[in-house]
Amino acid sequence: MNIATILDMAAEAFGDRVAVASGASRFTYAQLRERACAAAAAIKASGAQYVALLDVNSPAAPVAIFAAAYAGIPYVPLNYRLTAPEINELVERVAPAYLITSGEYAKLLQPHAGVTVVDRAAFLSLPASDAVPEIGDDPRAVAVQLFTSGTTGKPKAAILRHENLMSYIVGTVEFAAADDNDAIIVTVPPYHIAGISAVLSSTYACRRMVQLDGFDAKAWLAACREHAVSNAFLVPTMLQRIVDHLAESGEPASRRERSAAGESDEAATAPAPAPASLREGAVSPVHLPALRSLAYGGGKMPLATIQKAMQLFPHVDFTNAYGLTETSSTIAVLGPEDHRAAAASSDPAVRRRLGSVGKPGAVEIQIRDEAGRVLGTEEAGLVFVRGPQVSGEYLQQGSQLDADGWFPTKDRGYLDAEGYLFLDGRADDVIVRGGENISPGEIEDVLLSHPAVADAAVVAMPDEQWGEGVAAAIVLKPGAAANIGELQELVKGKLRSSRVPQKIVFKDALPYNELGKVLRRVIRQEFV
Amino acid sequence: MAKTALKAGARFKSAVSDAQVMIVKAPAGEFELACGGVAMVGGTAPVPEGATLAAGDAGEVLIGKRYVNADESLELLCTKGGKGTLTLDGVALEIKQAKQLPSSD
Numbered sequence: 001m002n003i004a005t006i007l008d009m010a011a012e013a014f015g016d017r018v019a020v021a022s023g024a025s026r027f028t029y030a031q032l033r034e035r036a037c038a039a040a041a042a043i044k045a046s047g048a049q050y051v052a053l054l055d056v057n058s059p060a061a062p063v064a065i066f067a068a069a070y071a072g073i074p075y076v077p078l079n080y081r082l083t084a085p086e087i088n089e090l091v092e093r094v095a096p097a098y099l100i101t102s103g104e105y106a107k108l109l110q111p112h113a114g115v116t117v118v119d120r121a122a123f124l125s126l127p128a129s130d131a132v133p134e135i136g137d138d139p140r141a142v143a144v145q146l147f148t149s150g151t152t153g154k155p156k157a158a159i160l161r162h163e164n165l166m167s168y169i170v171g172t173v174e175f176a177a178a179d180d181n182d183a184i185i186v187t188v189p190p191y192h193i194a195g196i197s198a199v200l201s202s203t204y205a206c207r208r209m210v211q212l213d214g215f216d217a218k219a220w221l222a223a224c225r226e227h228a229v230s231n232a233f234l235v236p237t238m239l240q241r242i243v244d245h246l247a248e249s250g251e252p253a254s255r256r257e258r259s260a261a262g263e264s265d266e267a268a269t270a271p272a273p274a275p276a277s278l279r280e281g282a283v284s285p286v287h288l289p290a291l292r293s294l295a296y297g298g299g300k301m302p303l304a305t306i307q308k309a310m311q312l313f314p315h316v317d318f319t320n321a322y323g324l325t326e327t328s329s330t331i332a333v334l335g336p337e338d339h340r341a342a343a344a345s346s347d348p349a350v351r352r353r354l355g356s357v358g359k360p361g362a363v364e365i366q367i368r369d370e371a372g373r374v375l376g377t378e379e380a381g382l383v384f385v386r387g388p389q390v391s392g393e394y395l396q397q398g399s400q401l402d403a404d405g406w407f408p409t410k411d412r413g414y415l416d417a418e419g420y421l422f423l424d425g426r427a428d429d430v431i432v433r434g435g436e437n438i439s440p441g442e443i444e445d446v447l448l449s450h451p452a453v454a455d456a457a458v459v460a461m462p463d464e465q466w467g468e469g470v471a472a473a474i475v476l477k478p479g480a481a482a483n484i485g486e487l488q489e490l491v492k493g494k495l496r497s498s499r500v501p502q503k504i505v506f507k508d509a510l511p512y513n514e515l516g517k518v519l520r521r522v523i524r525q526e527f528v
Numbered sequence: 529m530a531k532t533a534l535k536a537g538a539r540f541k542s543a544v545s546d547a548q549v550m551i552v553k554a555p556a557g558e559f560e561l562a563c564g565g566v567a568m569v570g571g572t573a574p575v576p577e578g579a580t581l582a583a584g585d586a587g588e589v590l591i592g593k594r595y596v597n598a599d600e601s602l603e604l605l606c607t608k609g610g611k612g613t614l615t616l617d618g619v620a621l622e623i624k625q626a627k628q629l630p631s632s633d
Contacts, residue, residue: 001537001550005607012608013591137571139537163537170552170605173633174626175592184633194633201633233633295632321632330632361632388536 001139001166004069006204007033008135013176014206020059021183021227022211027059029206032066034128035059039067041129046116048098050145053077053190054087054105056213060120061190062199064100065144070133074142074159077191079149081514084108090147090155091115139163144196145395146325149513157395158325167388168197168328169204171362178207181290184231185223187215187238192515194298197329198233207231217245221288228290233321235298237516240305246286246312286312297321297330299517300423300441303355310343322357322423324409326400328389332365332421334358349416356420363387365421366406367414380414380424380439412439429520431460431468433498438470440520443501446494447472447487452480455510459520461503461527471527472501475510503527530567531558534602540568543579547589547610552603559602563589564612587613587620594624 007029010019015030027035043051051068053061053075061077068075076094078087088110091099096114100123109117143162147155184202186209188194202209210227212219215238223229234242294309294316301320310318317336323329334356342354366384367375375381384406392400392407401407412424424439431438440458447456455475463469476482484504491500505526511519534554541548542563549568561568565582569575589595591609596602597616603624604614614621 001539005550009591009607134572137539166537166550170550172629174629175605177626197633297632319632323632333632 002069002135002137002141002162003143003165003169003200004036004066004133004135005166006169006200007036007066007069009175010203010206017180017206018208019203020062020209020211022057022059022213025059027063029203032059032062032203035063035124035126036066036070037131037133038126038129039063039123040070040133041131042118042126043067043071043073043098046096046098047114048096048116049073050094050097051075052091052094052097052099052115054080054091054099054101054109055120055190056080056102057186057190057195057211058102058120058213059211060100060102060123061195061211062203062209063124065196065199066203069143069162070135072136072141074145076145076147077195079147079189079191080105081189084110088112093157094145136162139166146191146193146196148325156397158391159393159395160325160328160391164328164389164391165196165200168330168362169200171389172330173201173204175204176206178202178205179230181228182230183208183210183227183290184233185210185212185220185227185229186233187212187220188233188235188298189514192298193323193325193329194233194235197323215241217241221245221286224288224291229288230290231293231295232291233295233297235515236296236301236305237299237512239294239296239309240302240516243305243308243312247308285314288313288316291316293317293319293336295319295321297323297357298515301355306339306354307343310339320357322421326390326392326407327363327385327387327409328391330361331363331385331387331389332357332360334420338420352422353416353420356416356422358421359419360385360421362389365415375414377415377417380412382427383409383411383413383421383423385409429459431458431470433463433468433470434466436498438499442495443470443472443491443499446491446499447474449494450482450487450490452476452482453487454480457510457518457520457523458501459524459527461524463502469503470499470501471503471505473505473507473510473523473526475507531560532567532570533558534561538570539607540570541575541608542589542610542612543567543569543575544581545589545610545612546608547606547612547614548608549589549595549604549614550607552594552605553601554603555601560615560617562615562618563610565615566612581612585611585613587611589614590623595621596624597621600624 010029011033019029019032020027102120142159144160146158186198318339320334321330322332345351364386367381369381386406410427425441443458444456454477458472460468461471511522538551543566544564566579589606595604
């Protein structure tokens with residue numbers, strides 16, 4: 001059980017099929033395997049204990065994943081958006097390592113003892129190796145190590161073993177499921193778990209991967225057309241930007257002004273009111289004839305965004321995927337039929353499922369209270385997950401699984417009567433005010449319902465009387481106005497007085513990470 | 529024929545062809561896993577020389593297919609195709625019908 005088996009199988013069954021298309025370069029599955037084997041020989045000769053990647057998406061990413069597996073050492077892709085000191089600290093933690101990088105990222109690196117730095121182009125043109133690598137047989141060997149973004153302290157090194165990743169692939173993908181012309185467009189960065197699972201799933205399905213080295217809505221649409229892309233995965237921010245881009249480019253000239261003013265990165269993540277062209281009955285579907293399937297995940301999807309996207313792409317199957325790094329990617333899925341049923345239903349219990357993350361895939365899910373008691377349906381608590389794909393393990397901190405193998409995701413949520421999982425933010429984000437648990441999400445939803453509010457984040461602030469109090473950071477729409485008193489009244493009227501933010505600040509933009517997750521820890525600093 | 533424990537994740541290769549399988553799930557206990565009438569070889573152990581496909585076995589193991597026993601307590605994944613019929617304690621395994629999997633990638 002080694003993830004290199006996945007590439008062996010694809011190369012054997014569909015060696016001539018294109019595996020990766022990136023700019024003008026193409027690698028078939030046979031070539032991908034040949035490159036990975038060549039790289040494995042060089043990696044072994046270097047004496048490295050890790051294969052690191054500091055680079056955007058390119059064919060070097062899949063080659064490096066499989067080369068590390070053939071060489072029998074972990075693959076560790078690094079976040080190239082970190083600062084130079086942060087990157088160098090991580091490189092130091094994985095030495096001795098074989099590090100693949102390119103251009104501007106190479107300049108961020110200091111010299112490190114035991115670290116062999118190889119340029120991407122050189123890595124992809126290593127001399128072919130005659131030796132057929134003997135694939136390691138230890139299912140407990142570590143295949144991938146990912147540094148988590150870490151809300152506090154140093155990044156933790158999450159480890160995924162070959163058995164975790166293989167369980168995920170064999171449990172969720174059918175071998176060679178892709179048709180000859182199928183292609184998936186990969187826009188998530190290589191250091192994200194979704195970037196890793198995209199490579200493994202696509203290879204096992206023998207599906208062509210089309211890589212973009214960064215995300216831009218216009219480039220994404222152009223690549224979908226050029227490569228006749230059939231499948232896509234996006235984080236919510238990316239889908240929002242595509243929806244915004246389509247709304248803007250198809251708008252009458254009179255609406256252009258507002259669009260131009262709202263084109264900053266932050267504005268793209270804020271839910272915007274549906275323009276006239278997108279309201280029910282007045283939608284012009286977008287012509288991407290090959291696109292069949294669009295999966296999304298990696299953060300909370302605004303309801304308005306998915307509703308608009310379903311109208312823009314009526315023939316596309318939408319799938320919401322919920323997963324974590326520590327669970328080898330997806331653990332719950334809201335499938336295409338669920339999306340359609342929810343959108344078409346007048347039953348509120350079915351309709352609200354558009355906001356759920358669906359049902360468990362190849363895992364079990366449990367909701368527990370703080371004391372560990374397993375909760376019933378509709379009772380919100382902490383989400384626990386169990387299954388062979390769940391690693392739940394960090395290099396220094398060890399396994400986080402309990403005695404029965406359950407992993408605490410630290411997400412809050414509840415299950416409905418039919419087993420659909422609804423998420424309710426991170427456990428760490430809950431505000432504990434005088435012993436009462438308050439979820440930021442419900443307050444944010446109310447604040448966002450104010451016509452002048454473009455974006456809102458609710459966080460805990462220190463409070464002498466209650467321990468923690470409610471605070472909010474608000475971004476107003478261009479030219480719009482709202483005062484603190486009316487926003488507090490709005491929350492009081494729709495929720496209750498304990499939910500009213502005792503402090504509200506107005507910001508030009510909220511801080512987001514590159515995948516569209518709001519950085520609450522940064523916002524919390526405002527109120528310390 | 530030697531009986532052996534089948535553990536999820538373990539790999540076996542045919543002694544009579546190129547066929548290789550990976551155990552996806554297996555019941556506890558020891559079993560005879562064979563291909564073409566000859567016991568399969570576990571892990572990286574050497575394949576015995578001179579073994580031949582059982583006469584009349586026209587079976588073929590197909591890459592990427594899942595094979596199960598009658599109650600589906602055993603599931604194998606073929607990682608490399610080859611000649612021979614897969615059997616568990618002498619009973620032929622069947623190809624598992626592909627079902628809709630919860631894929632998102």
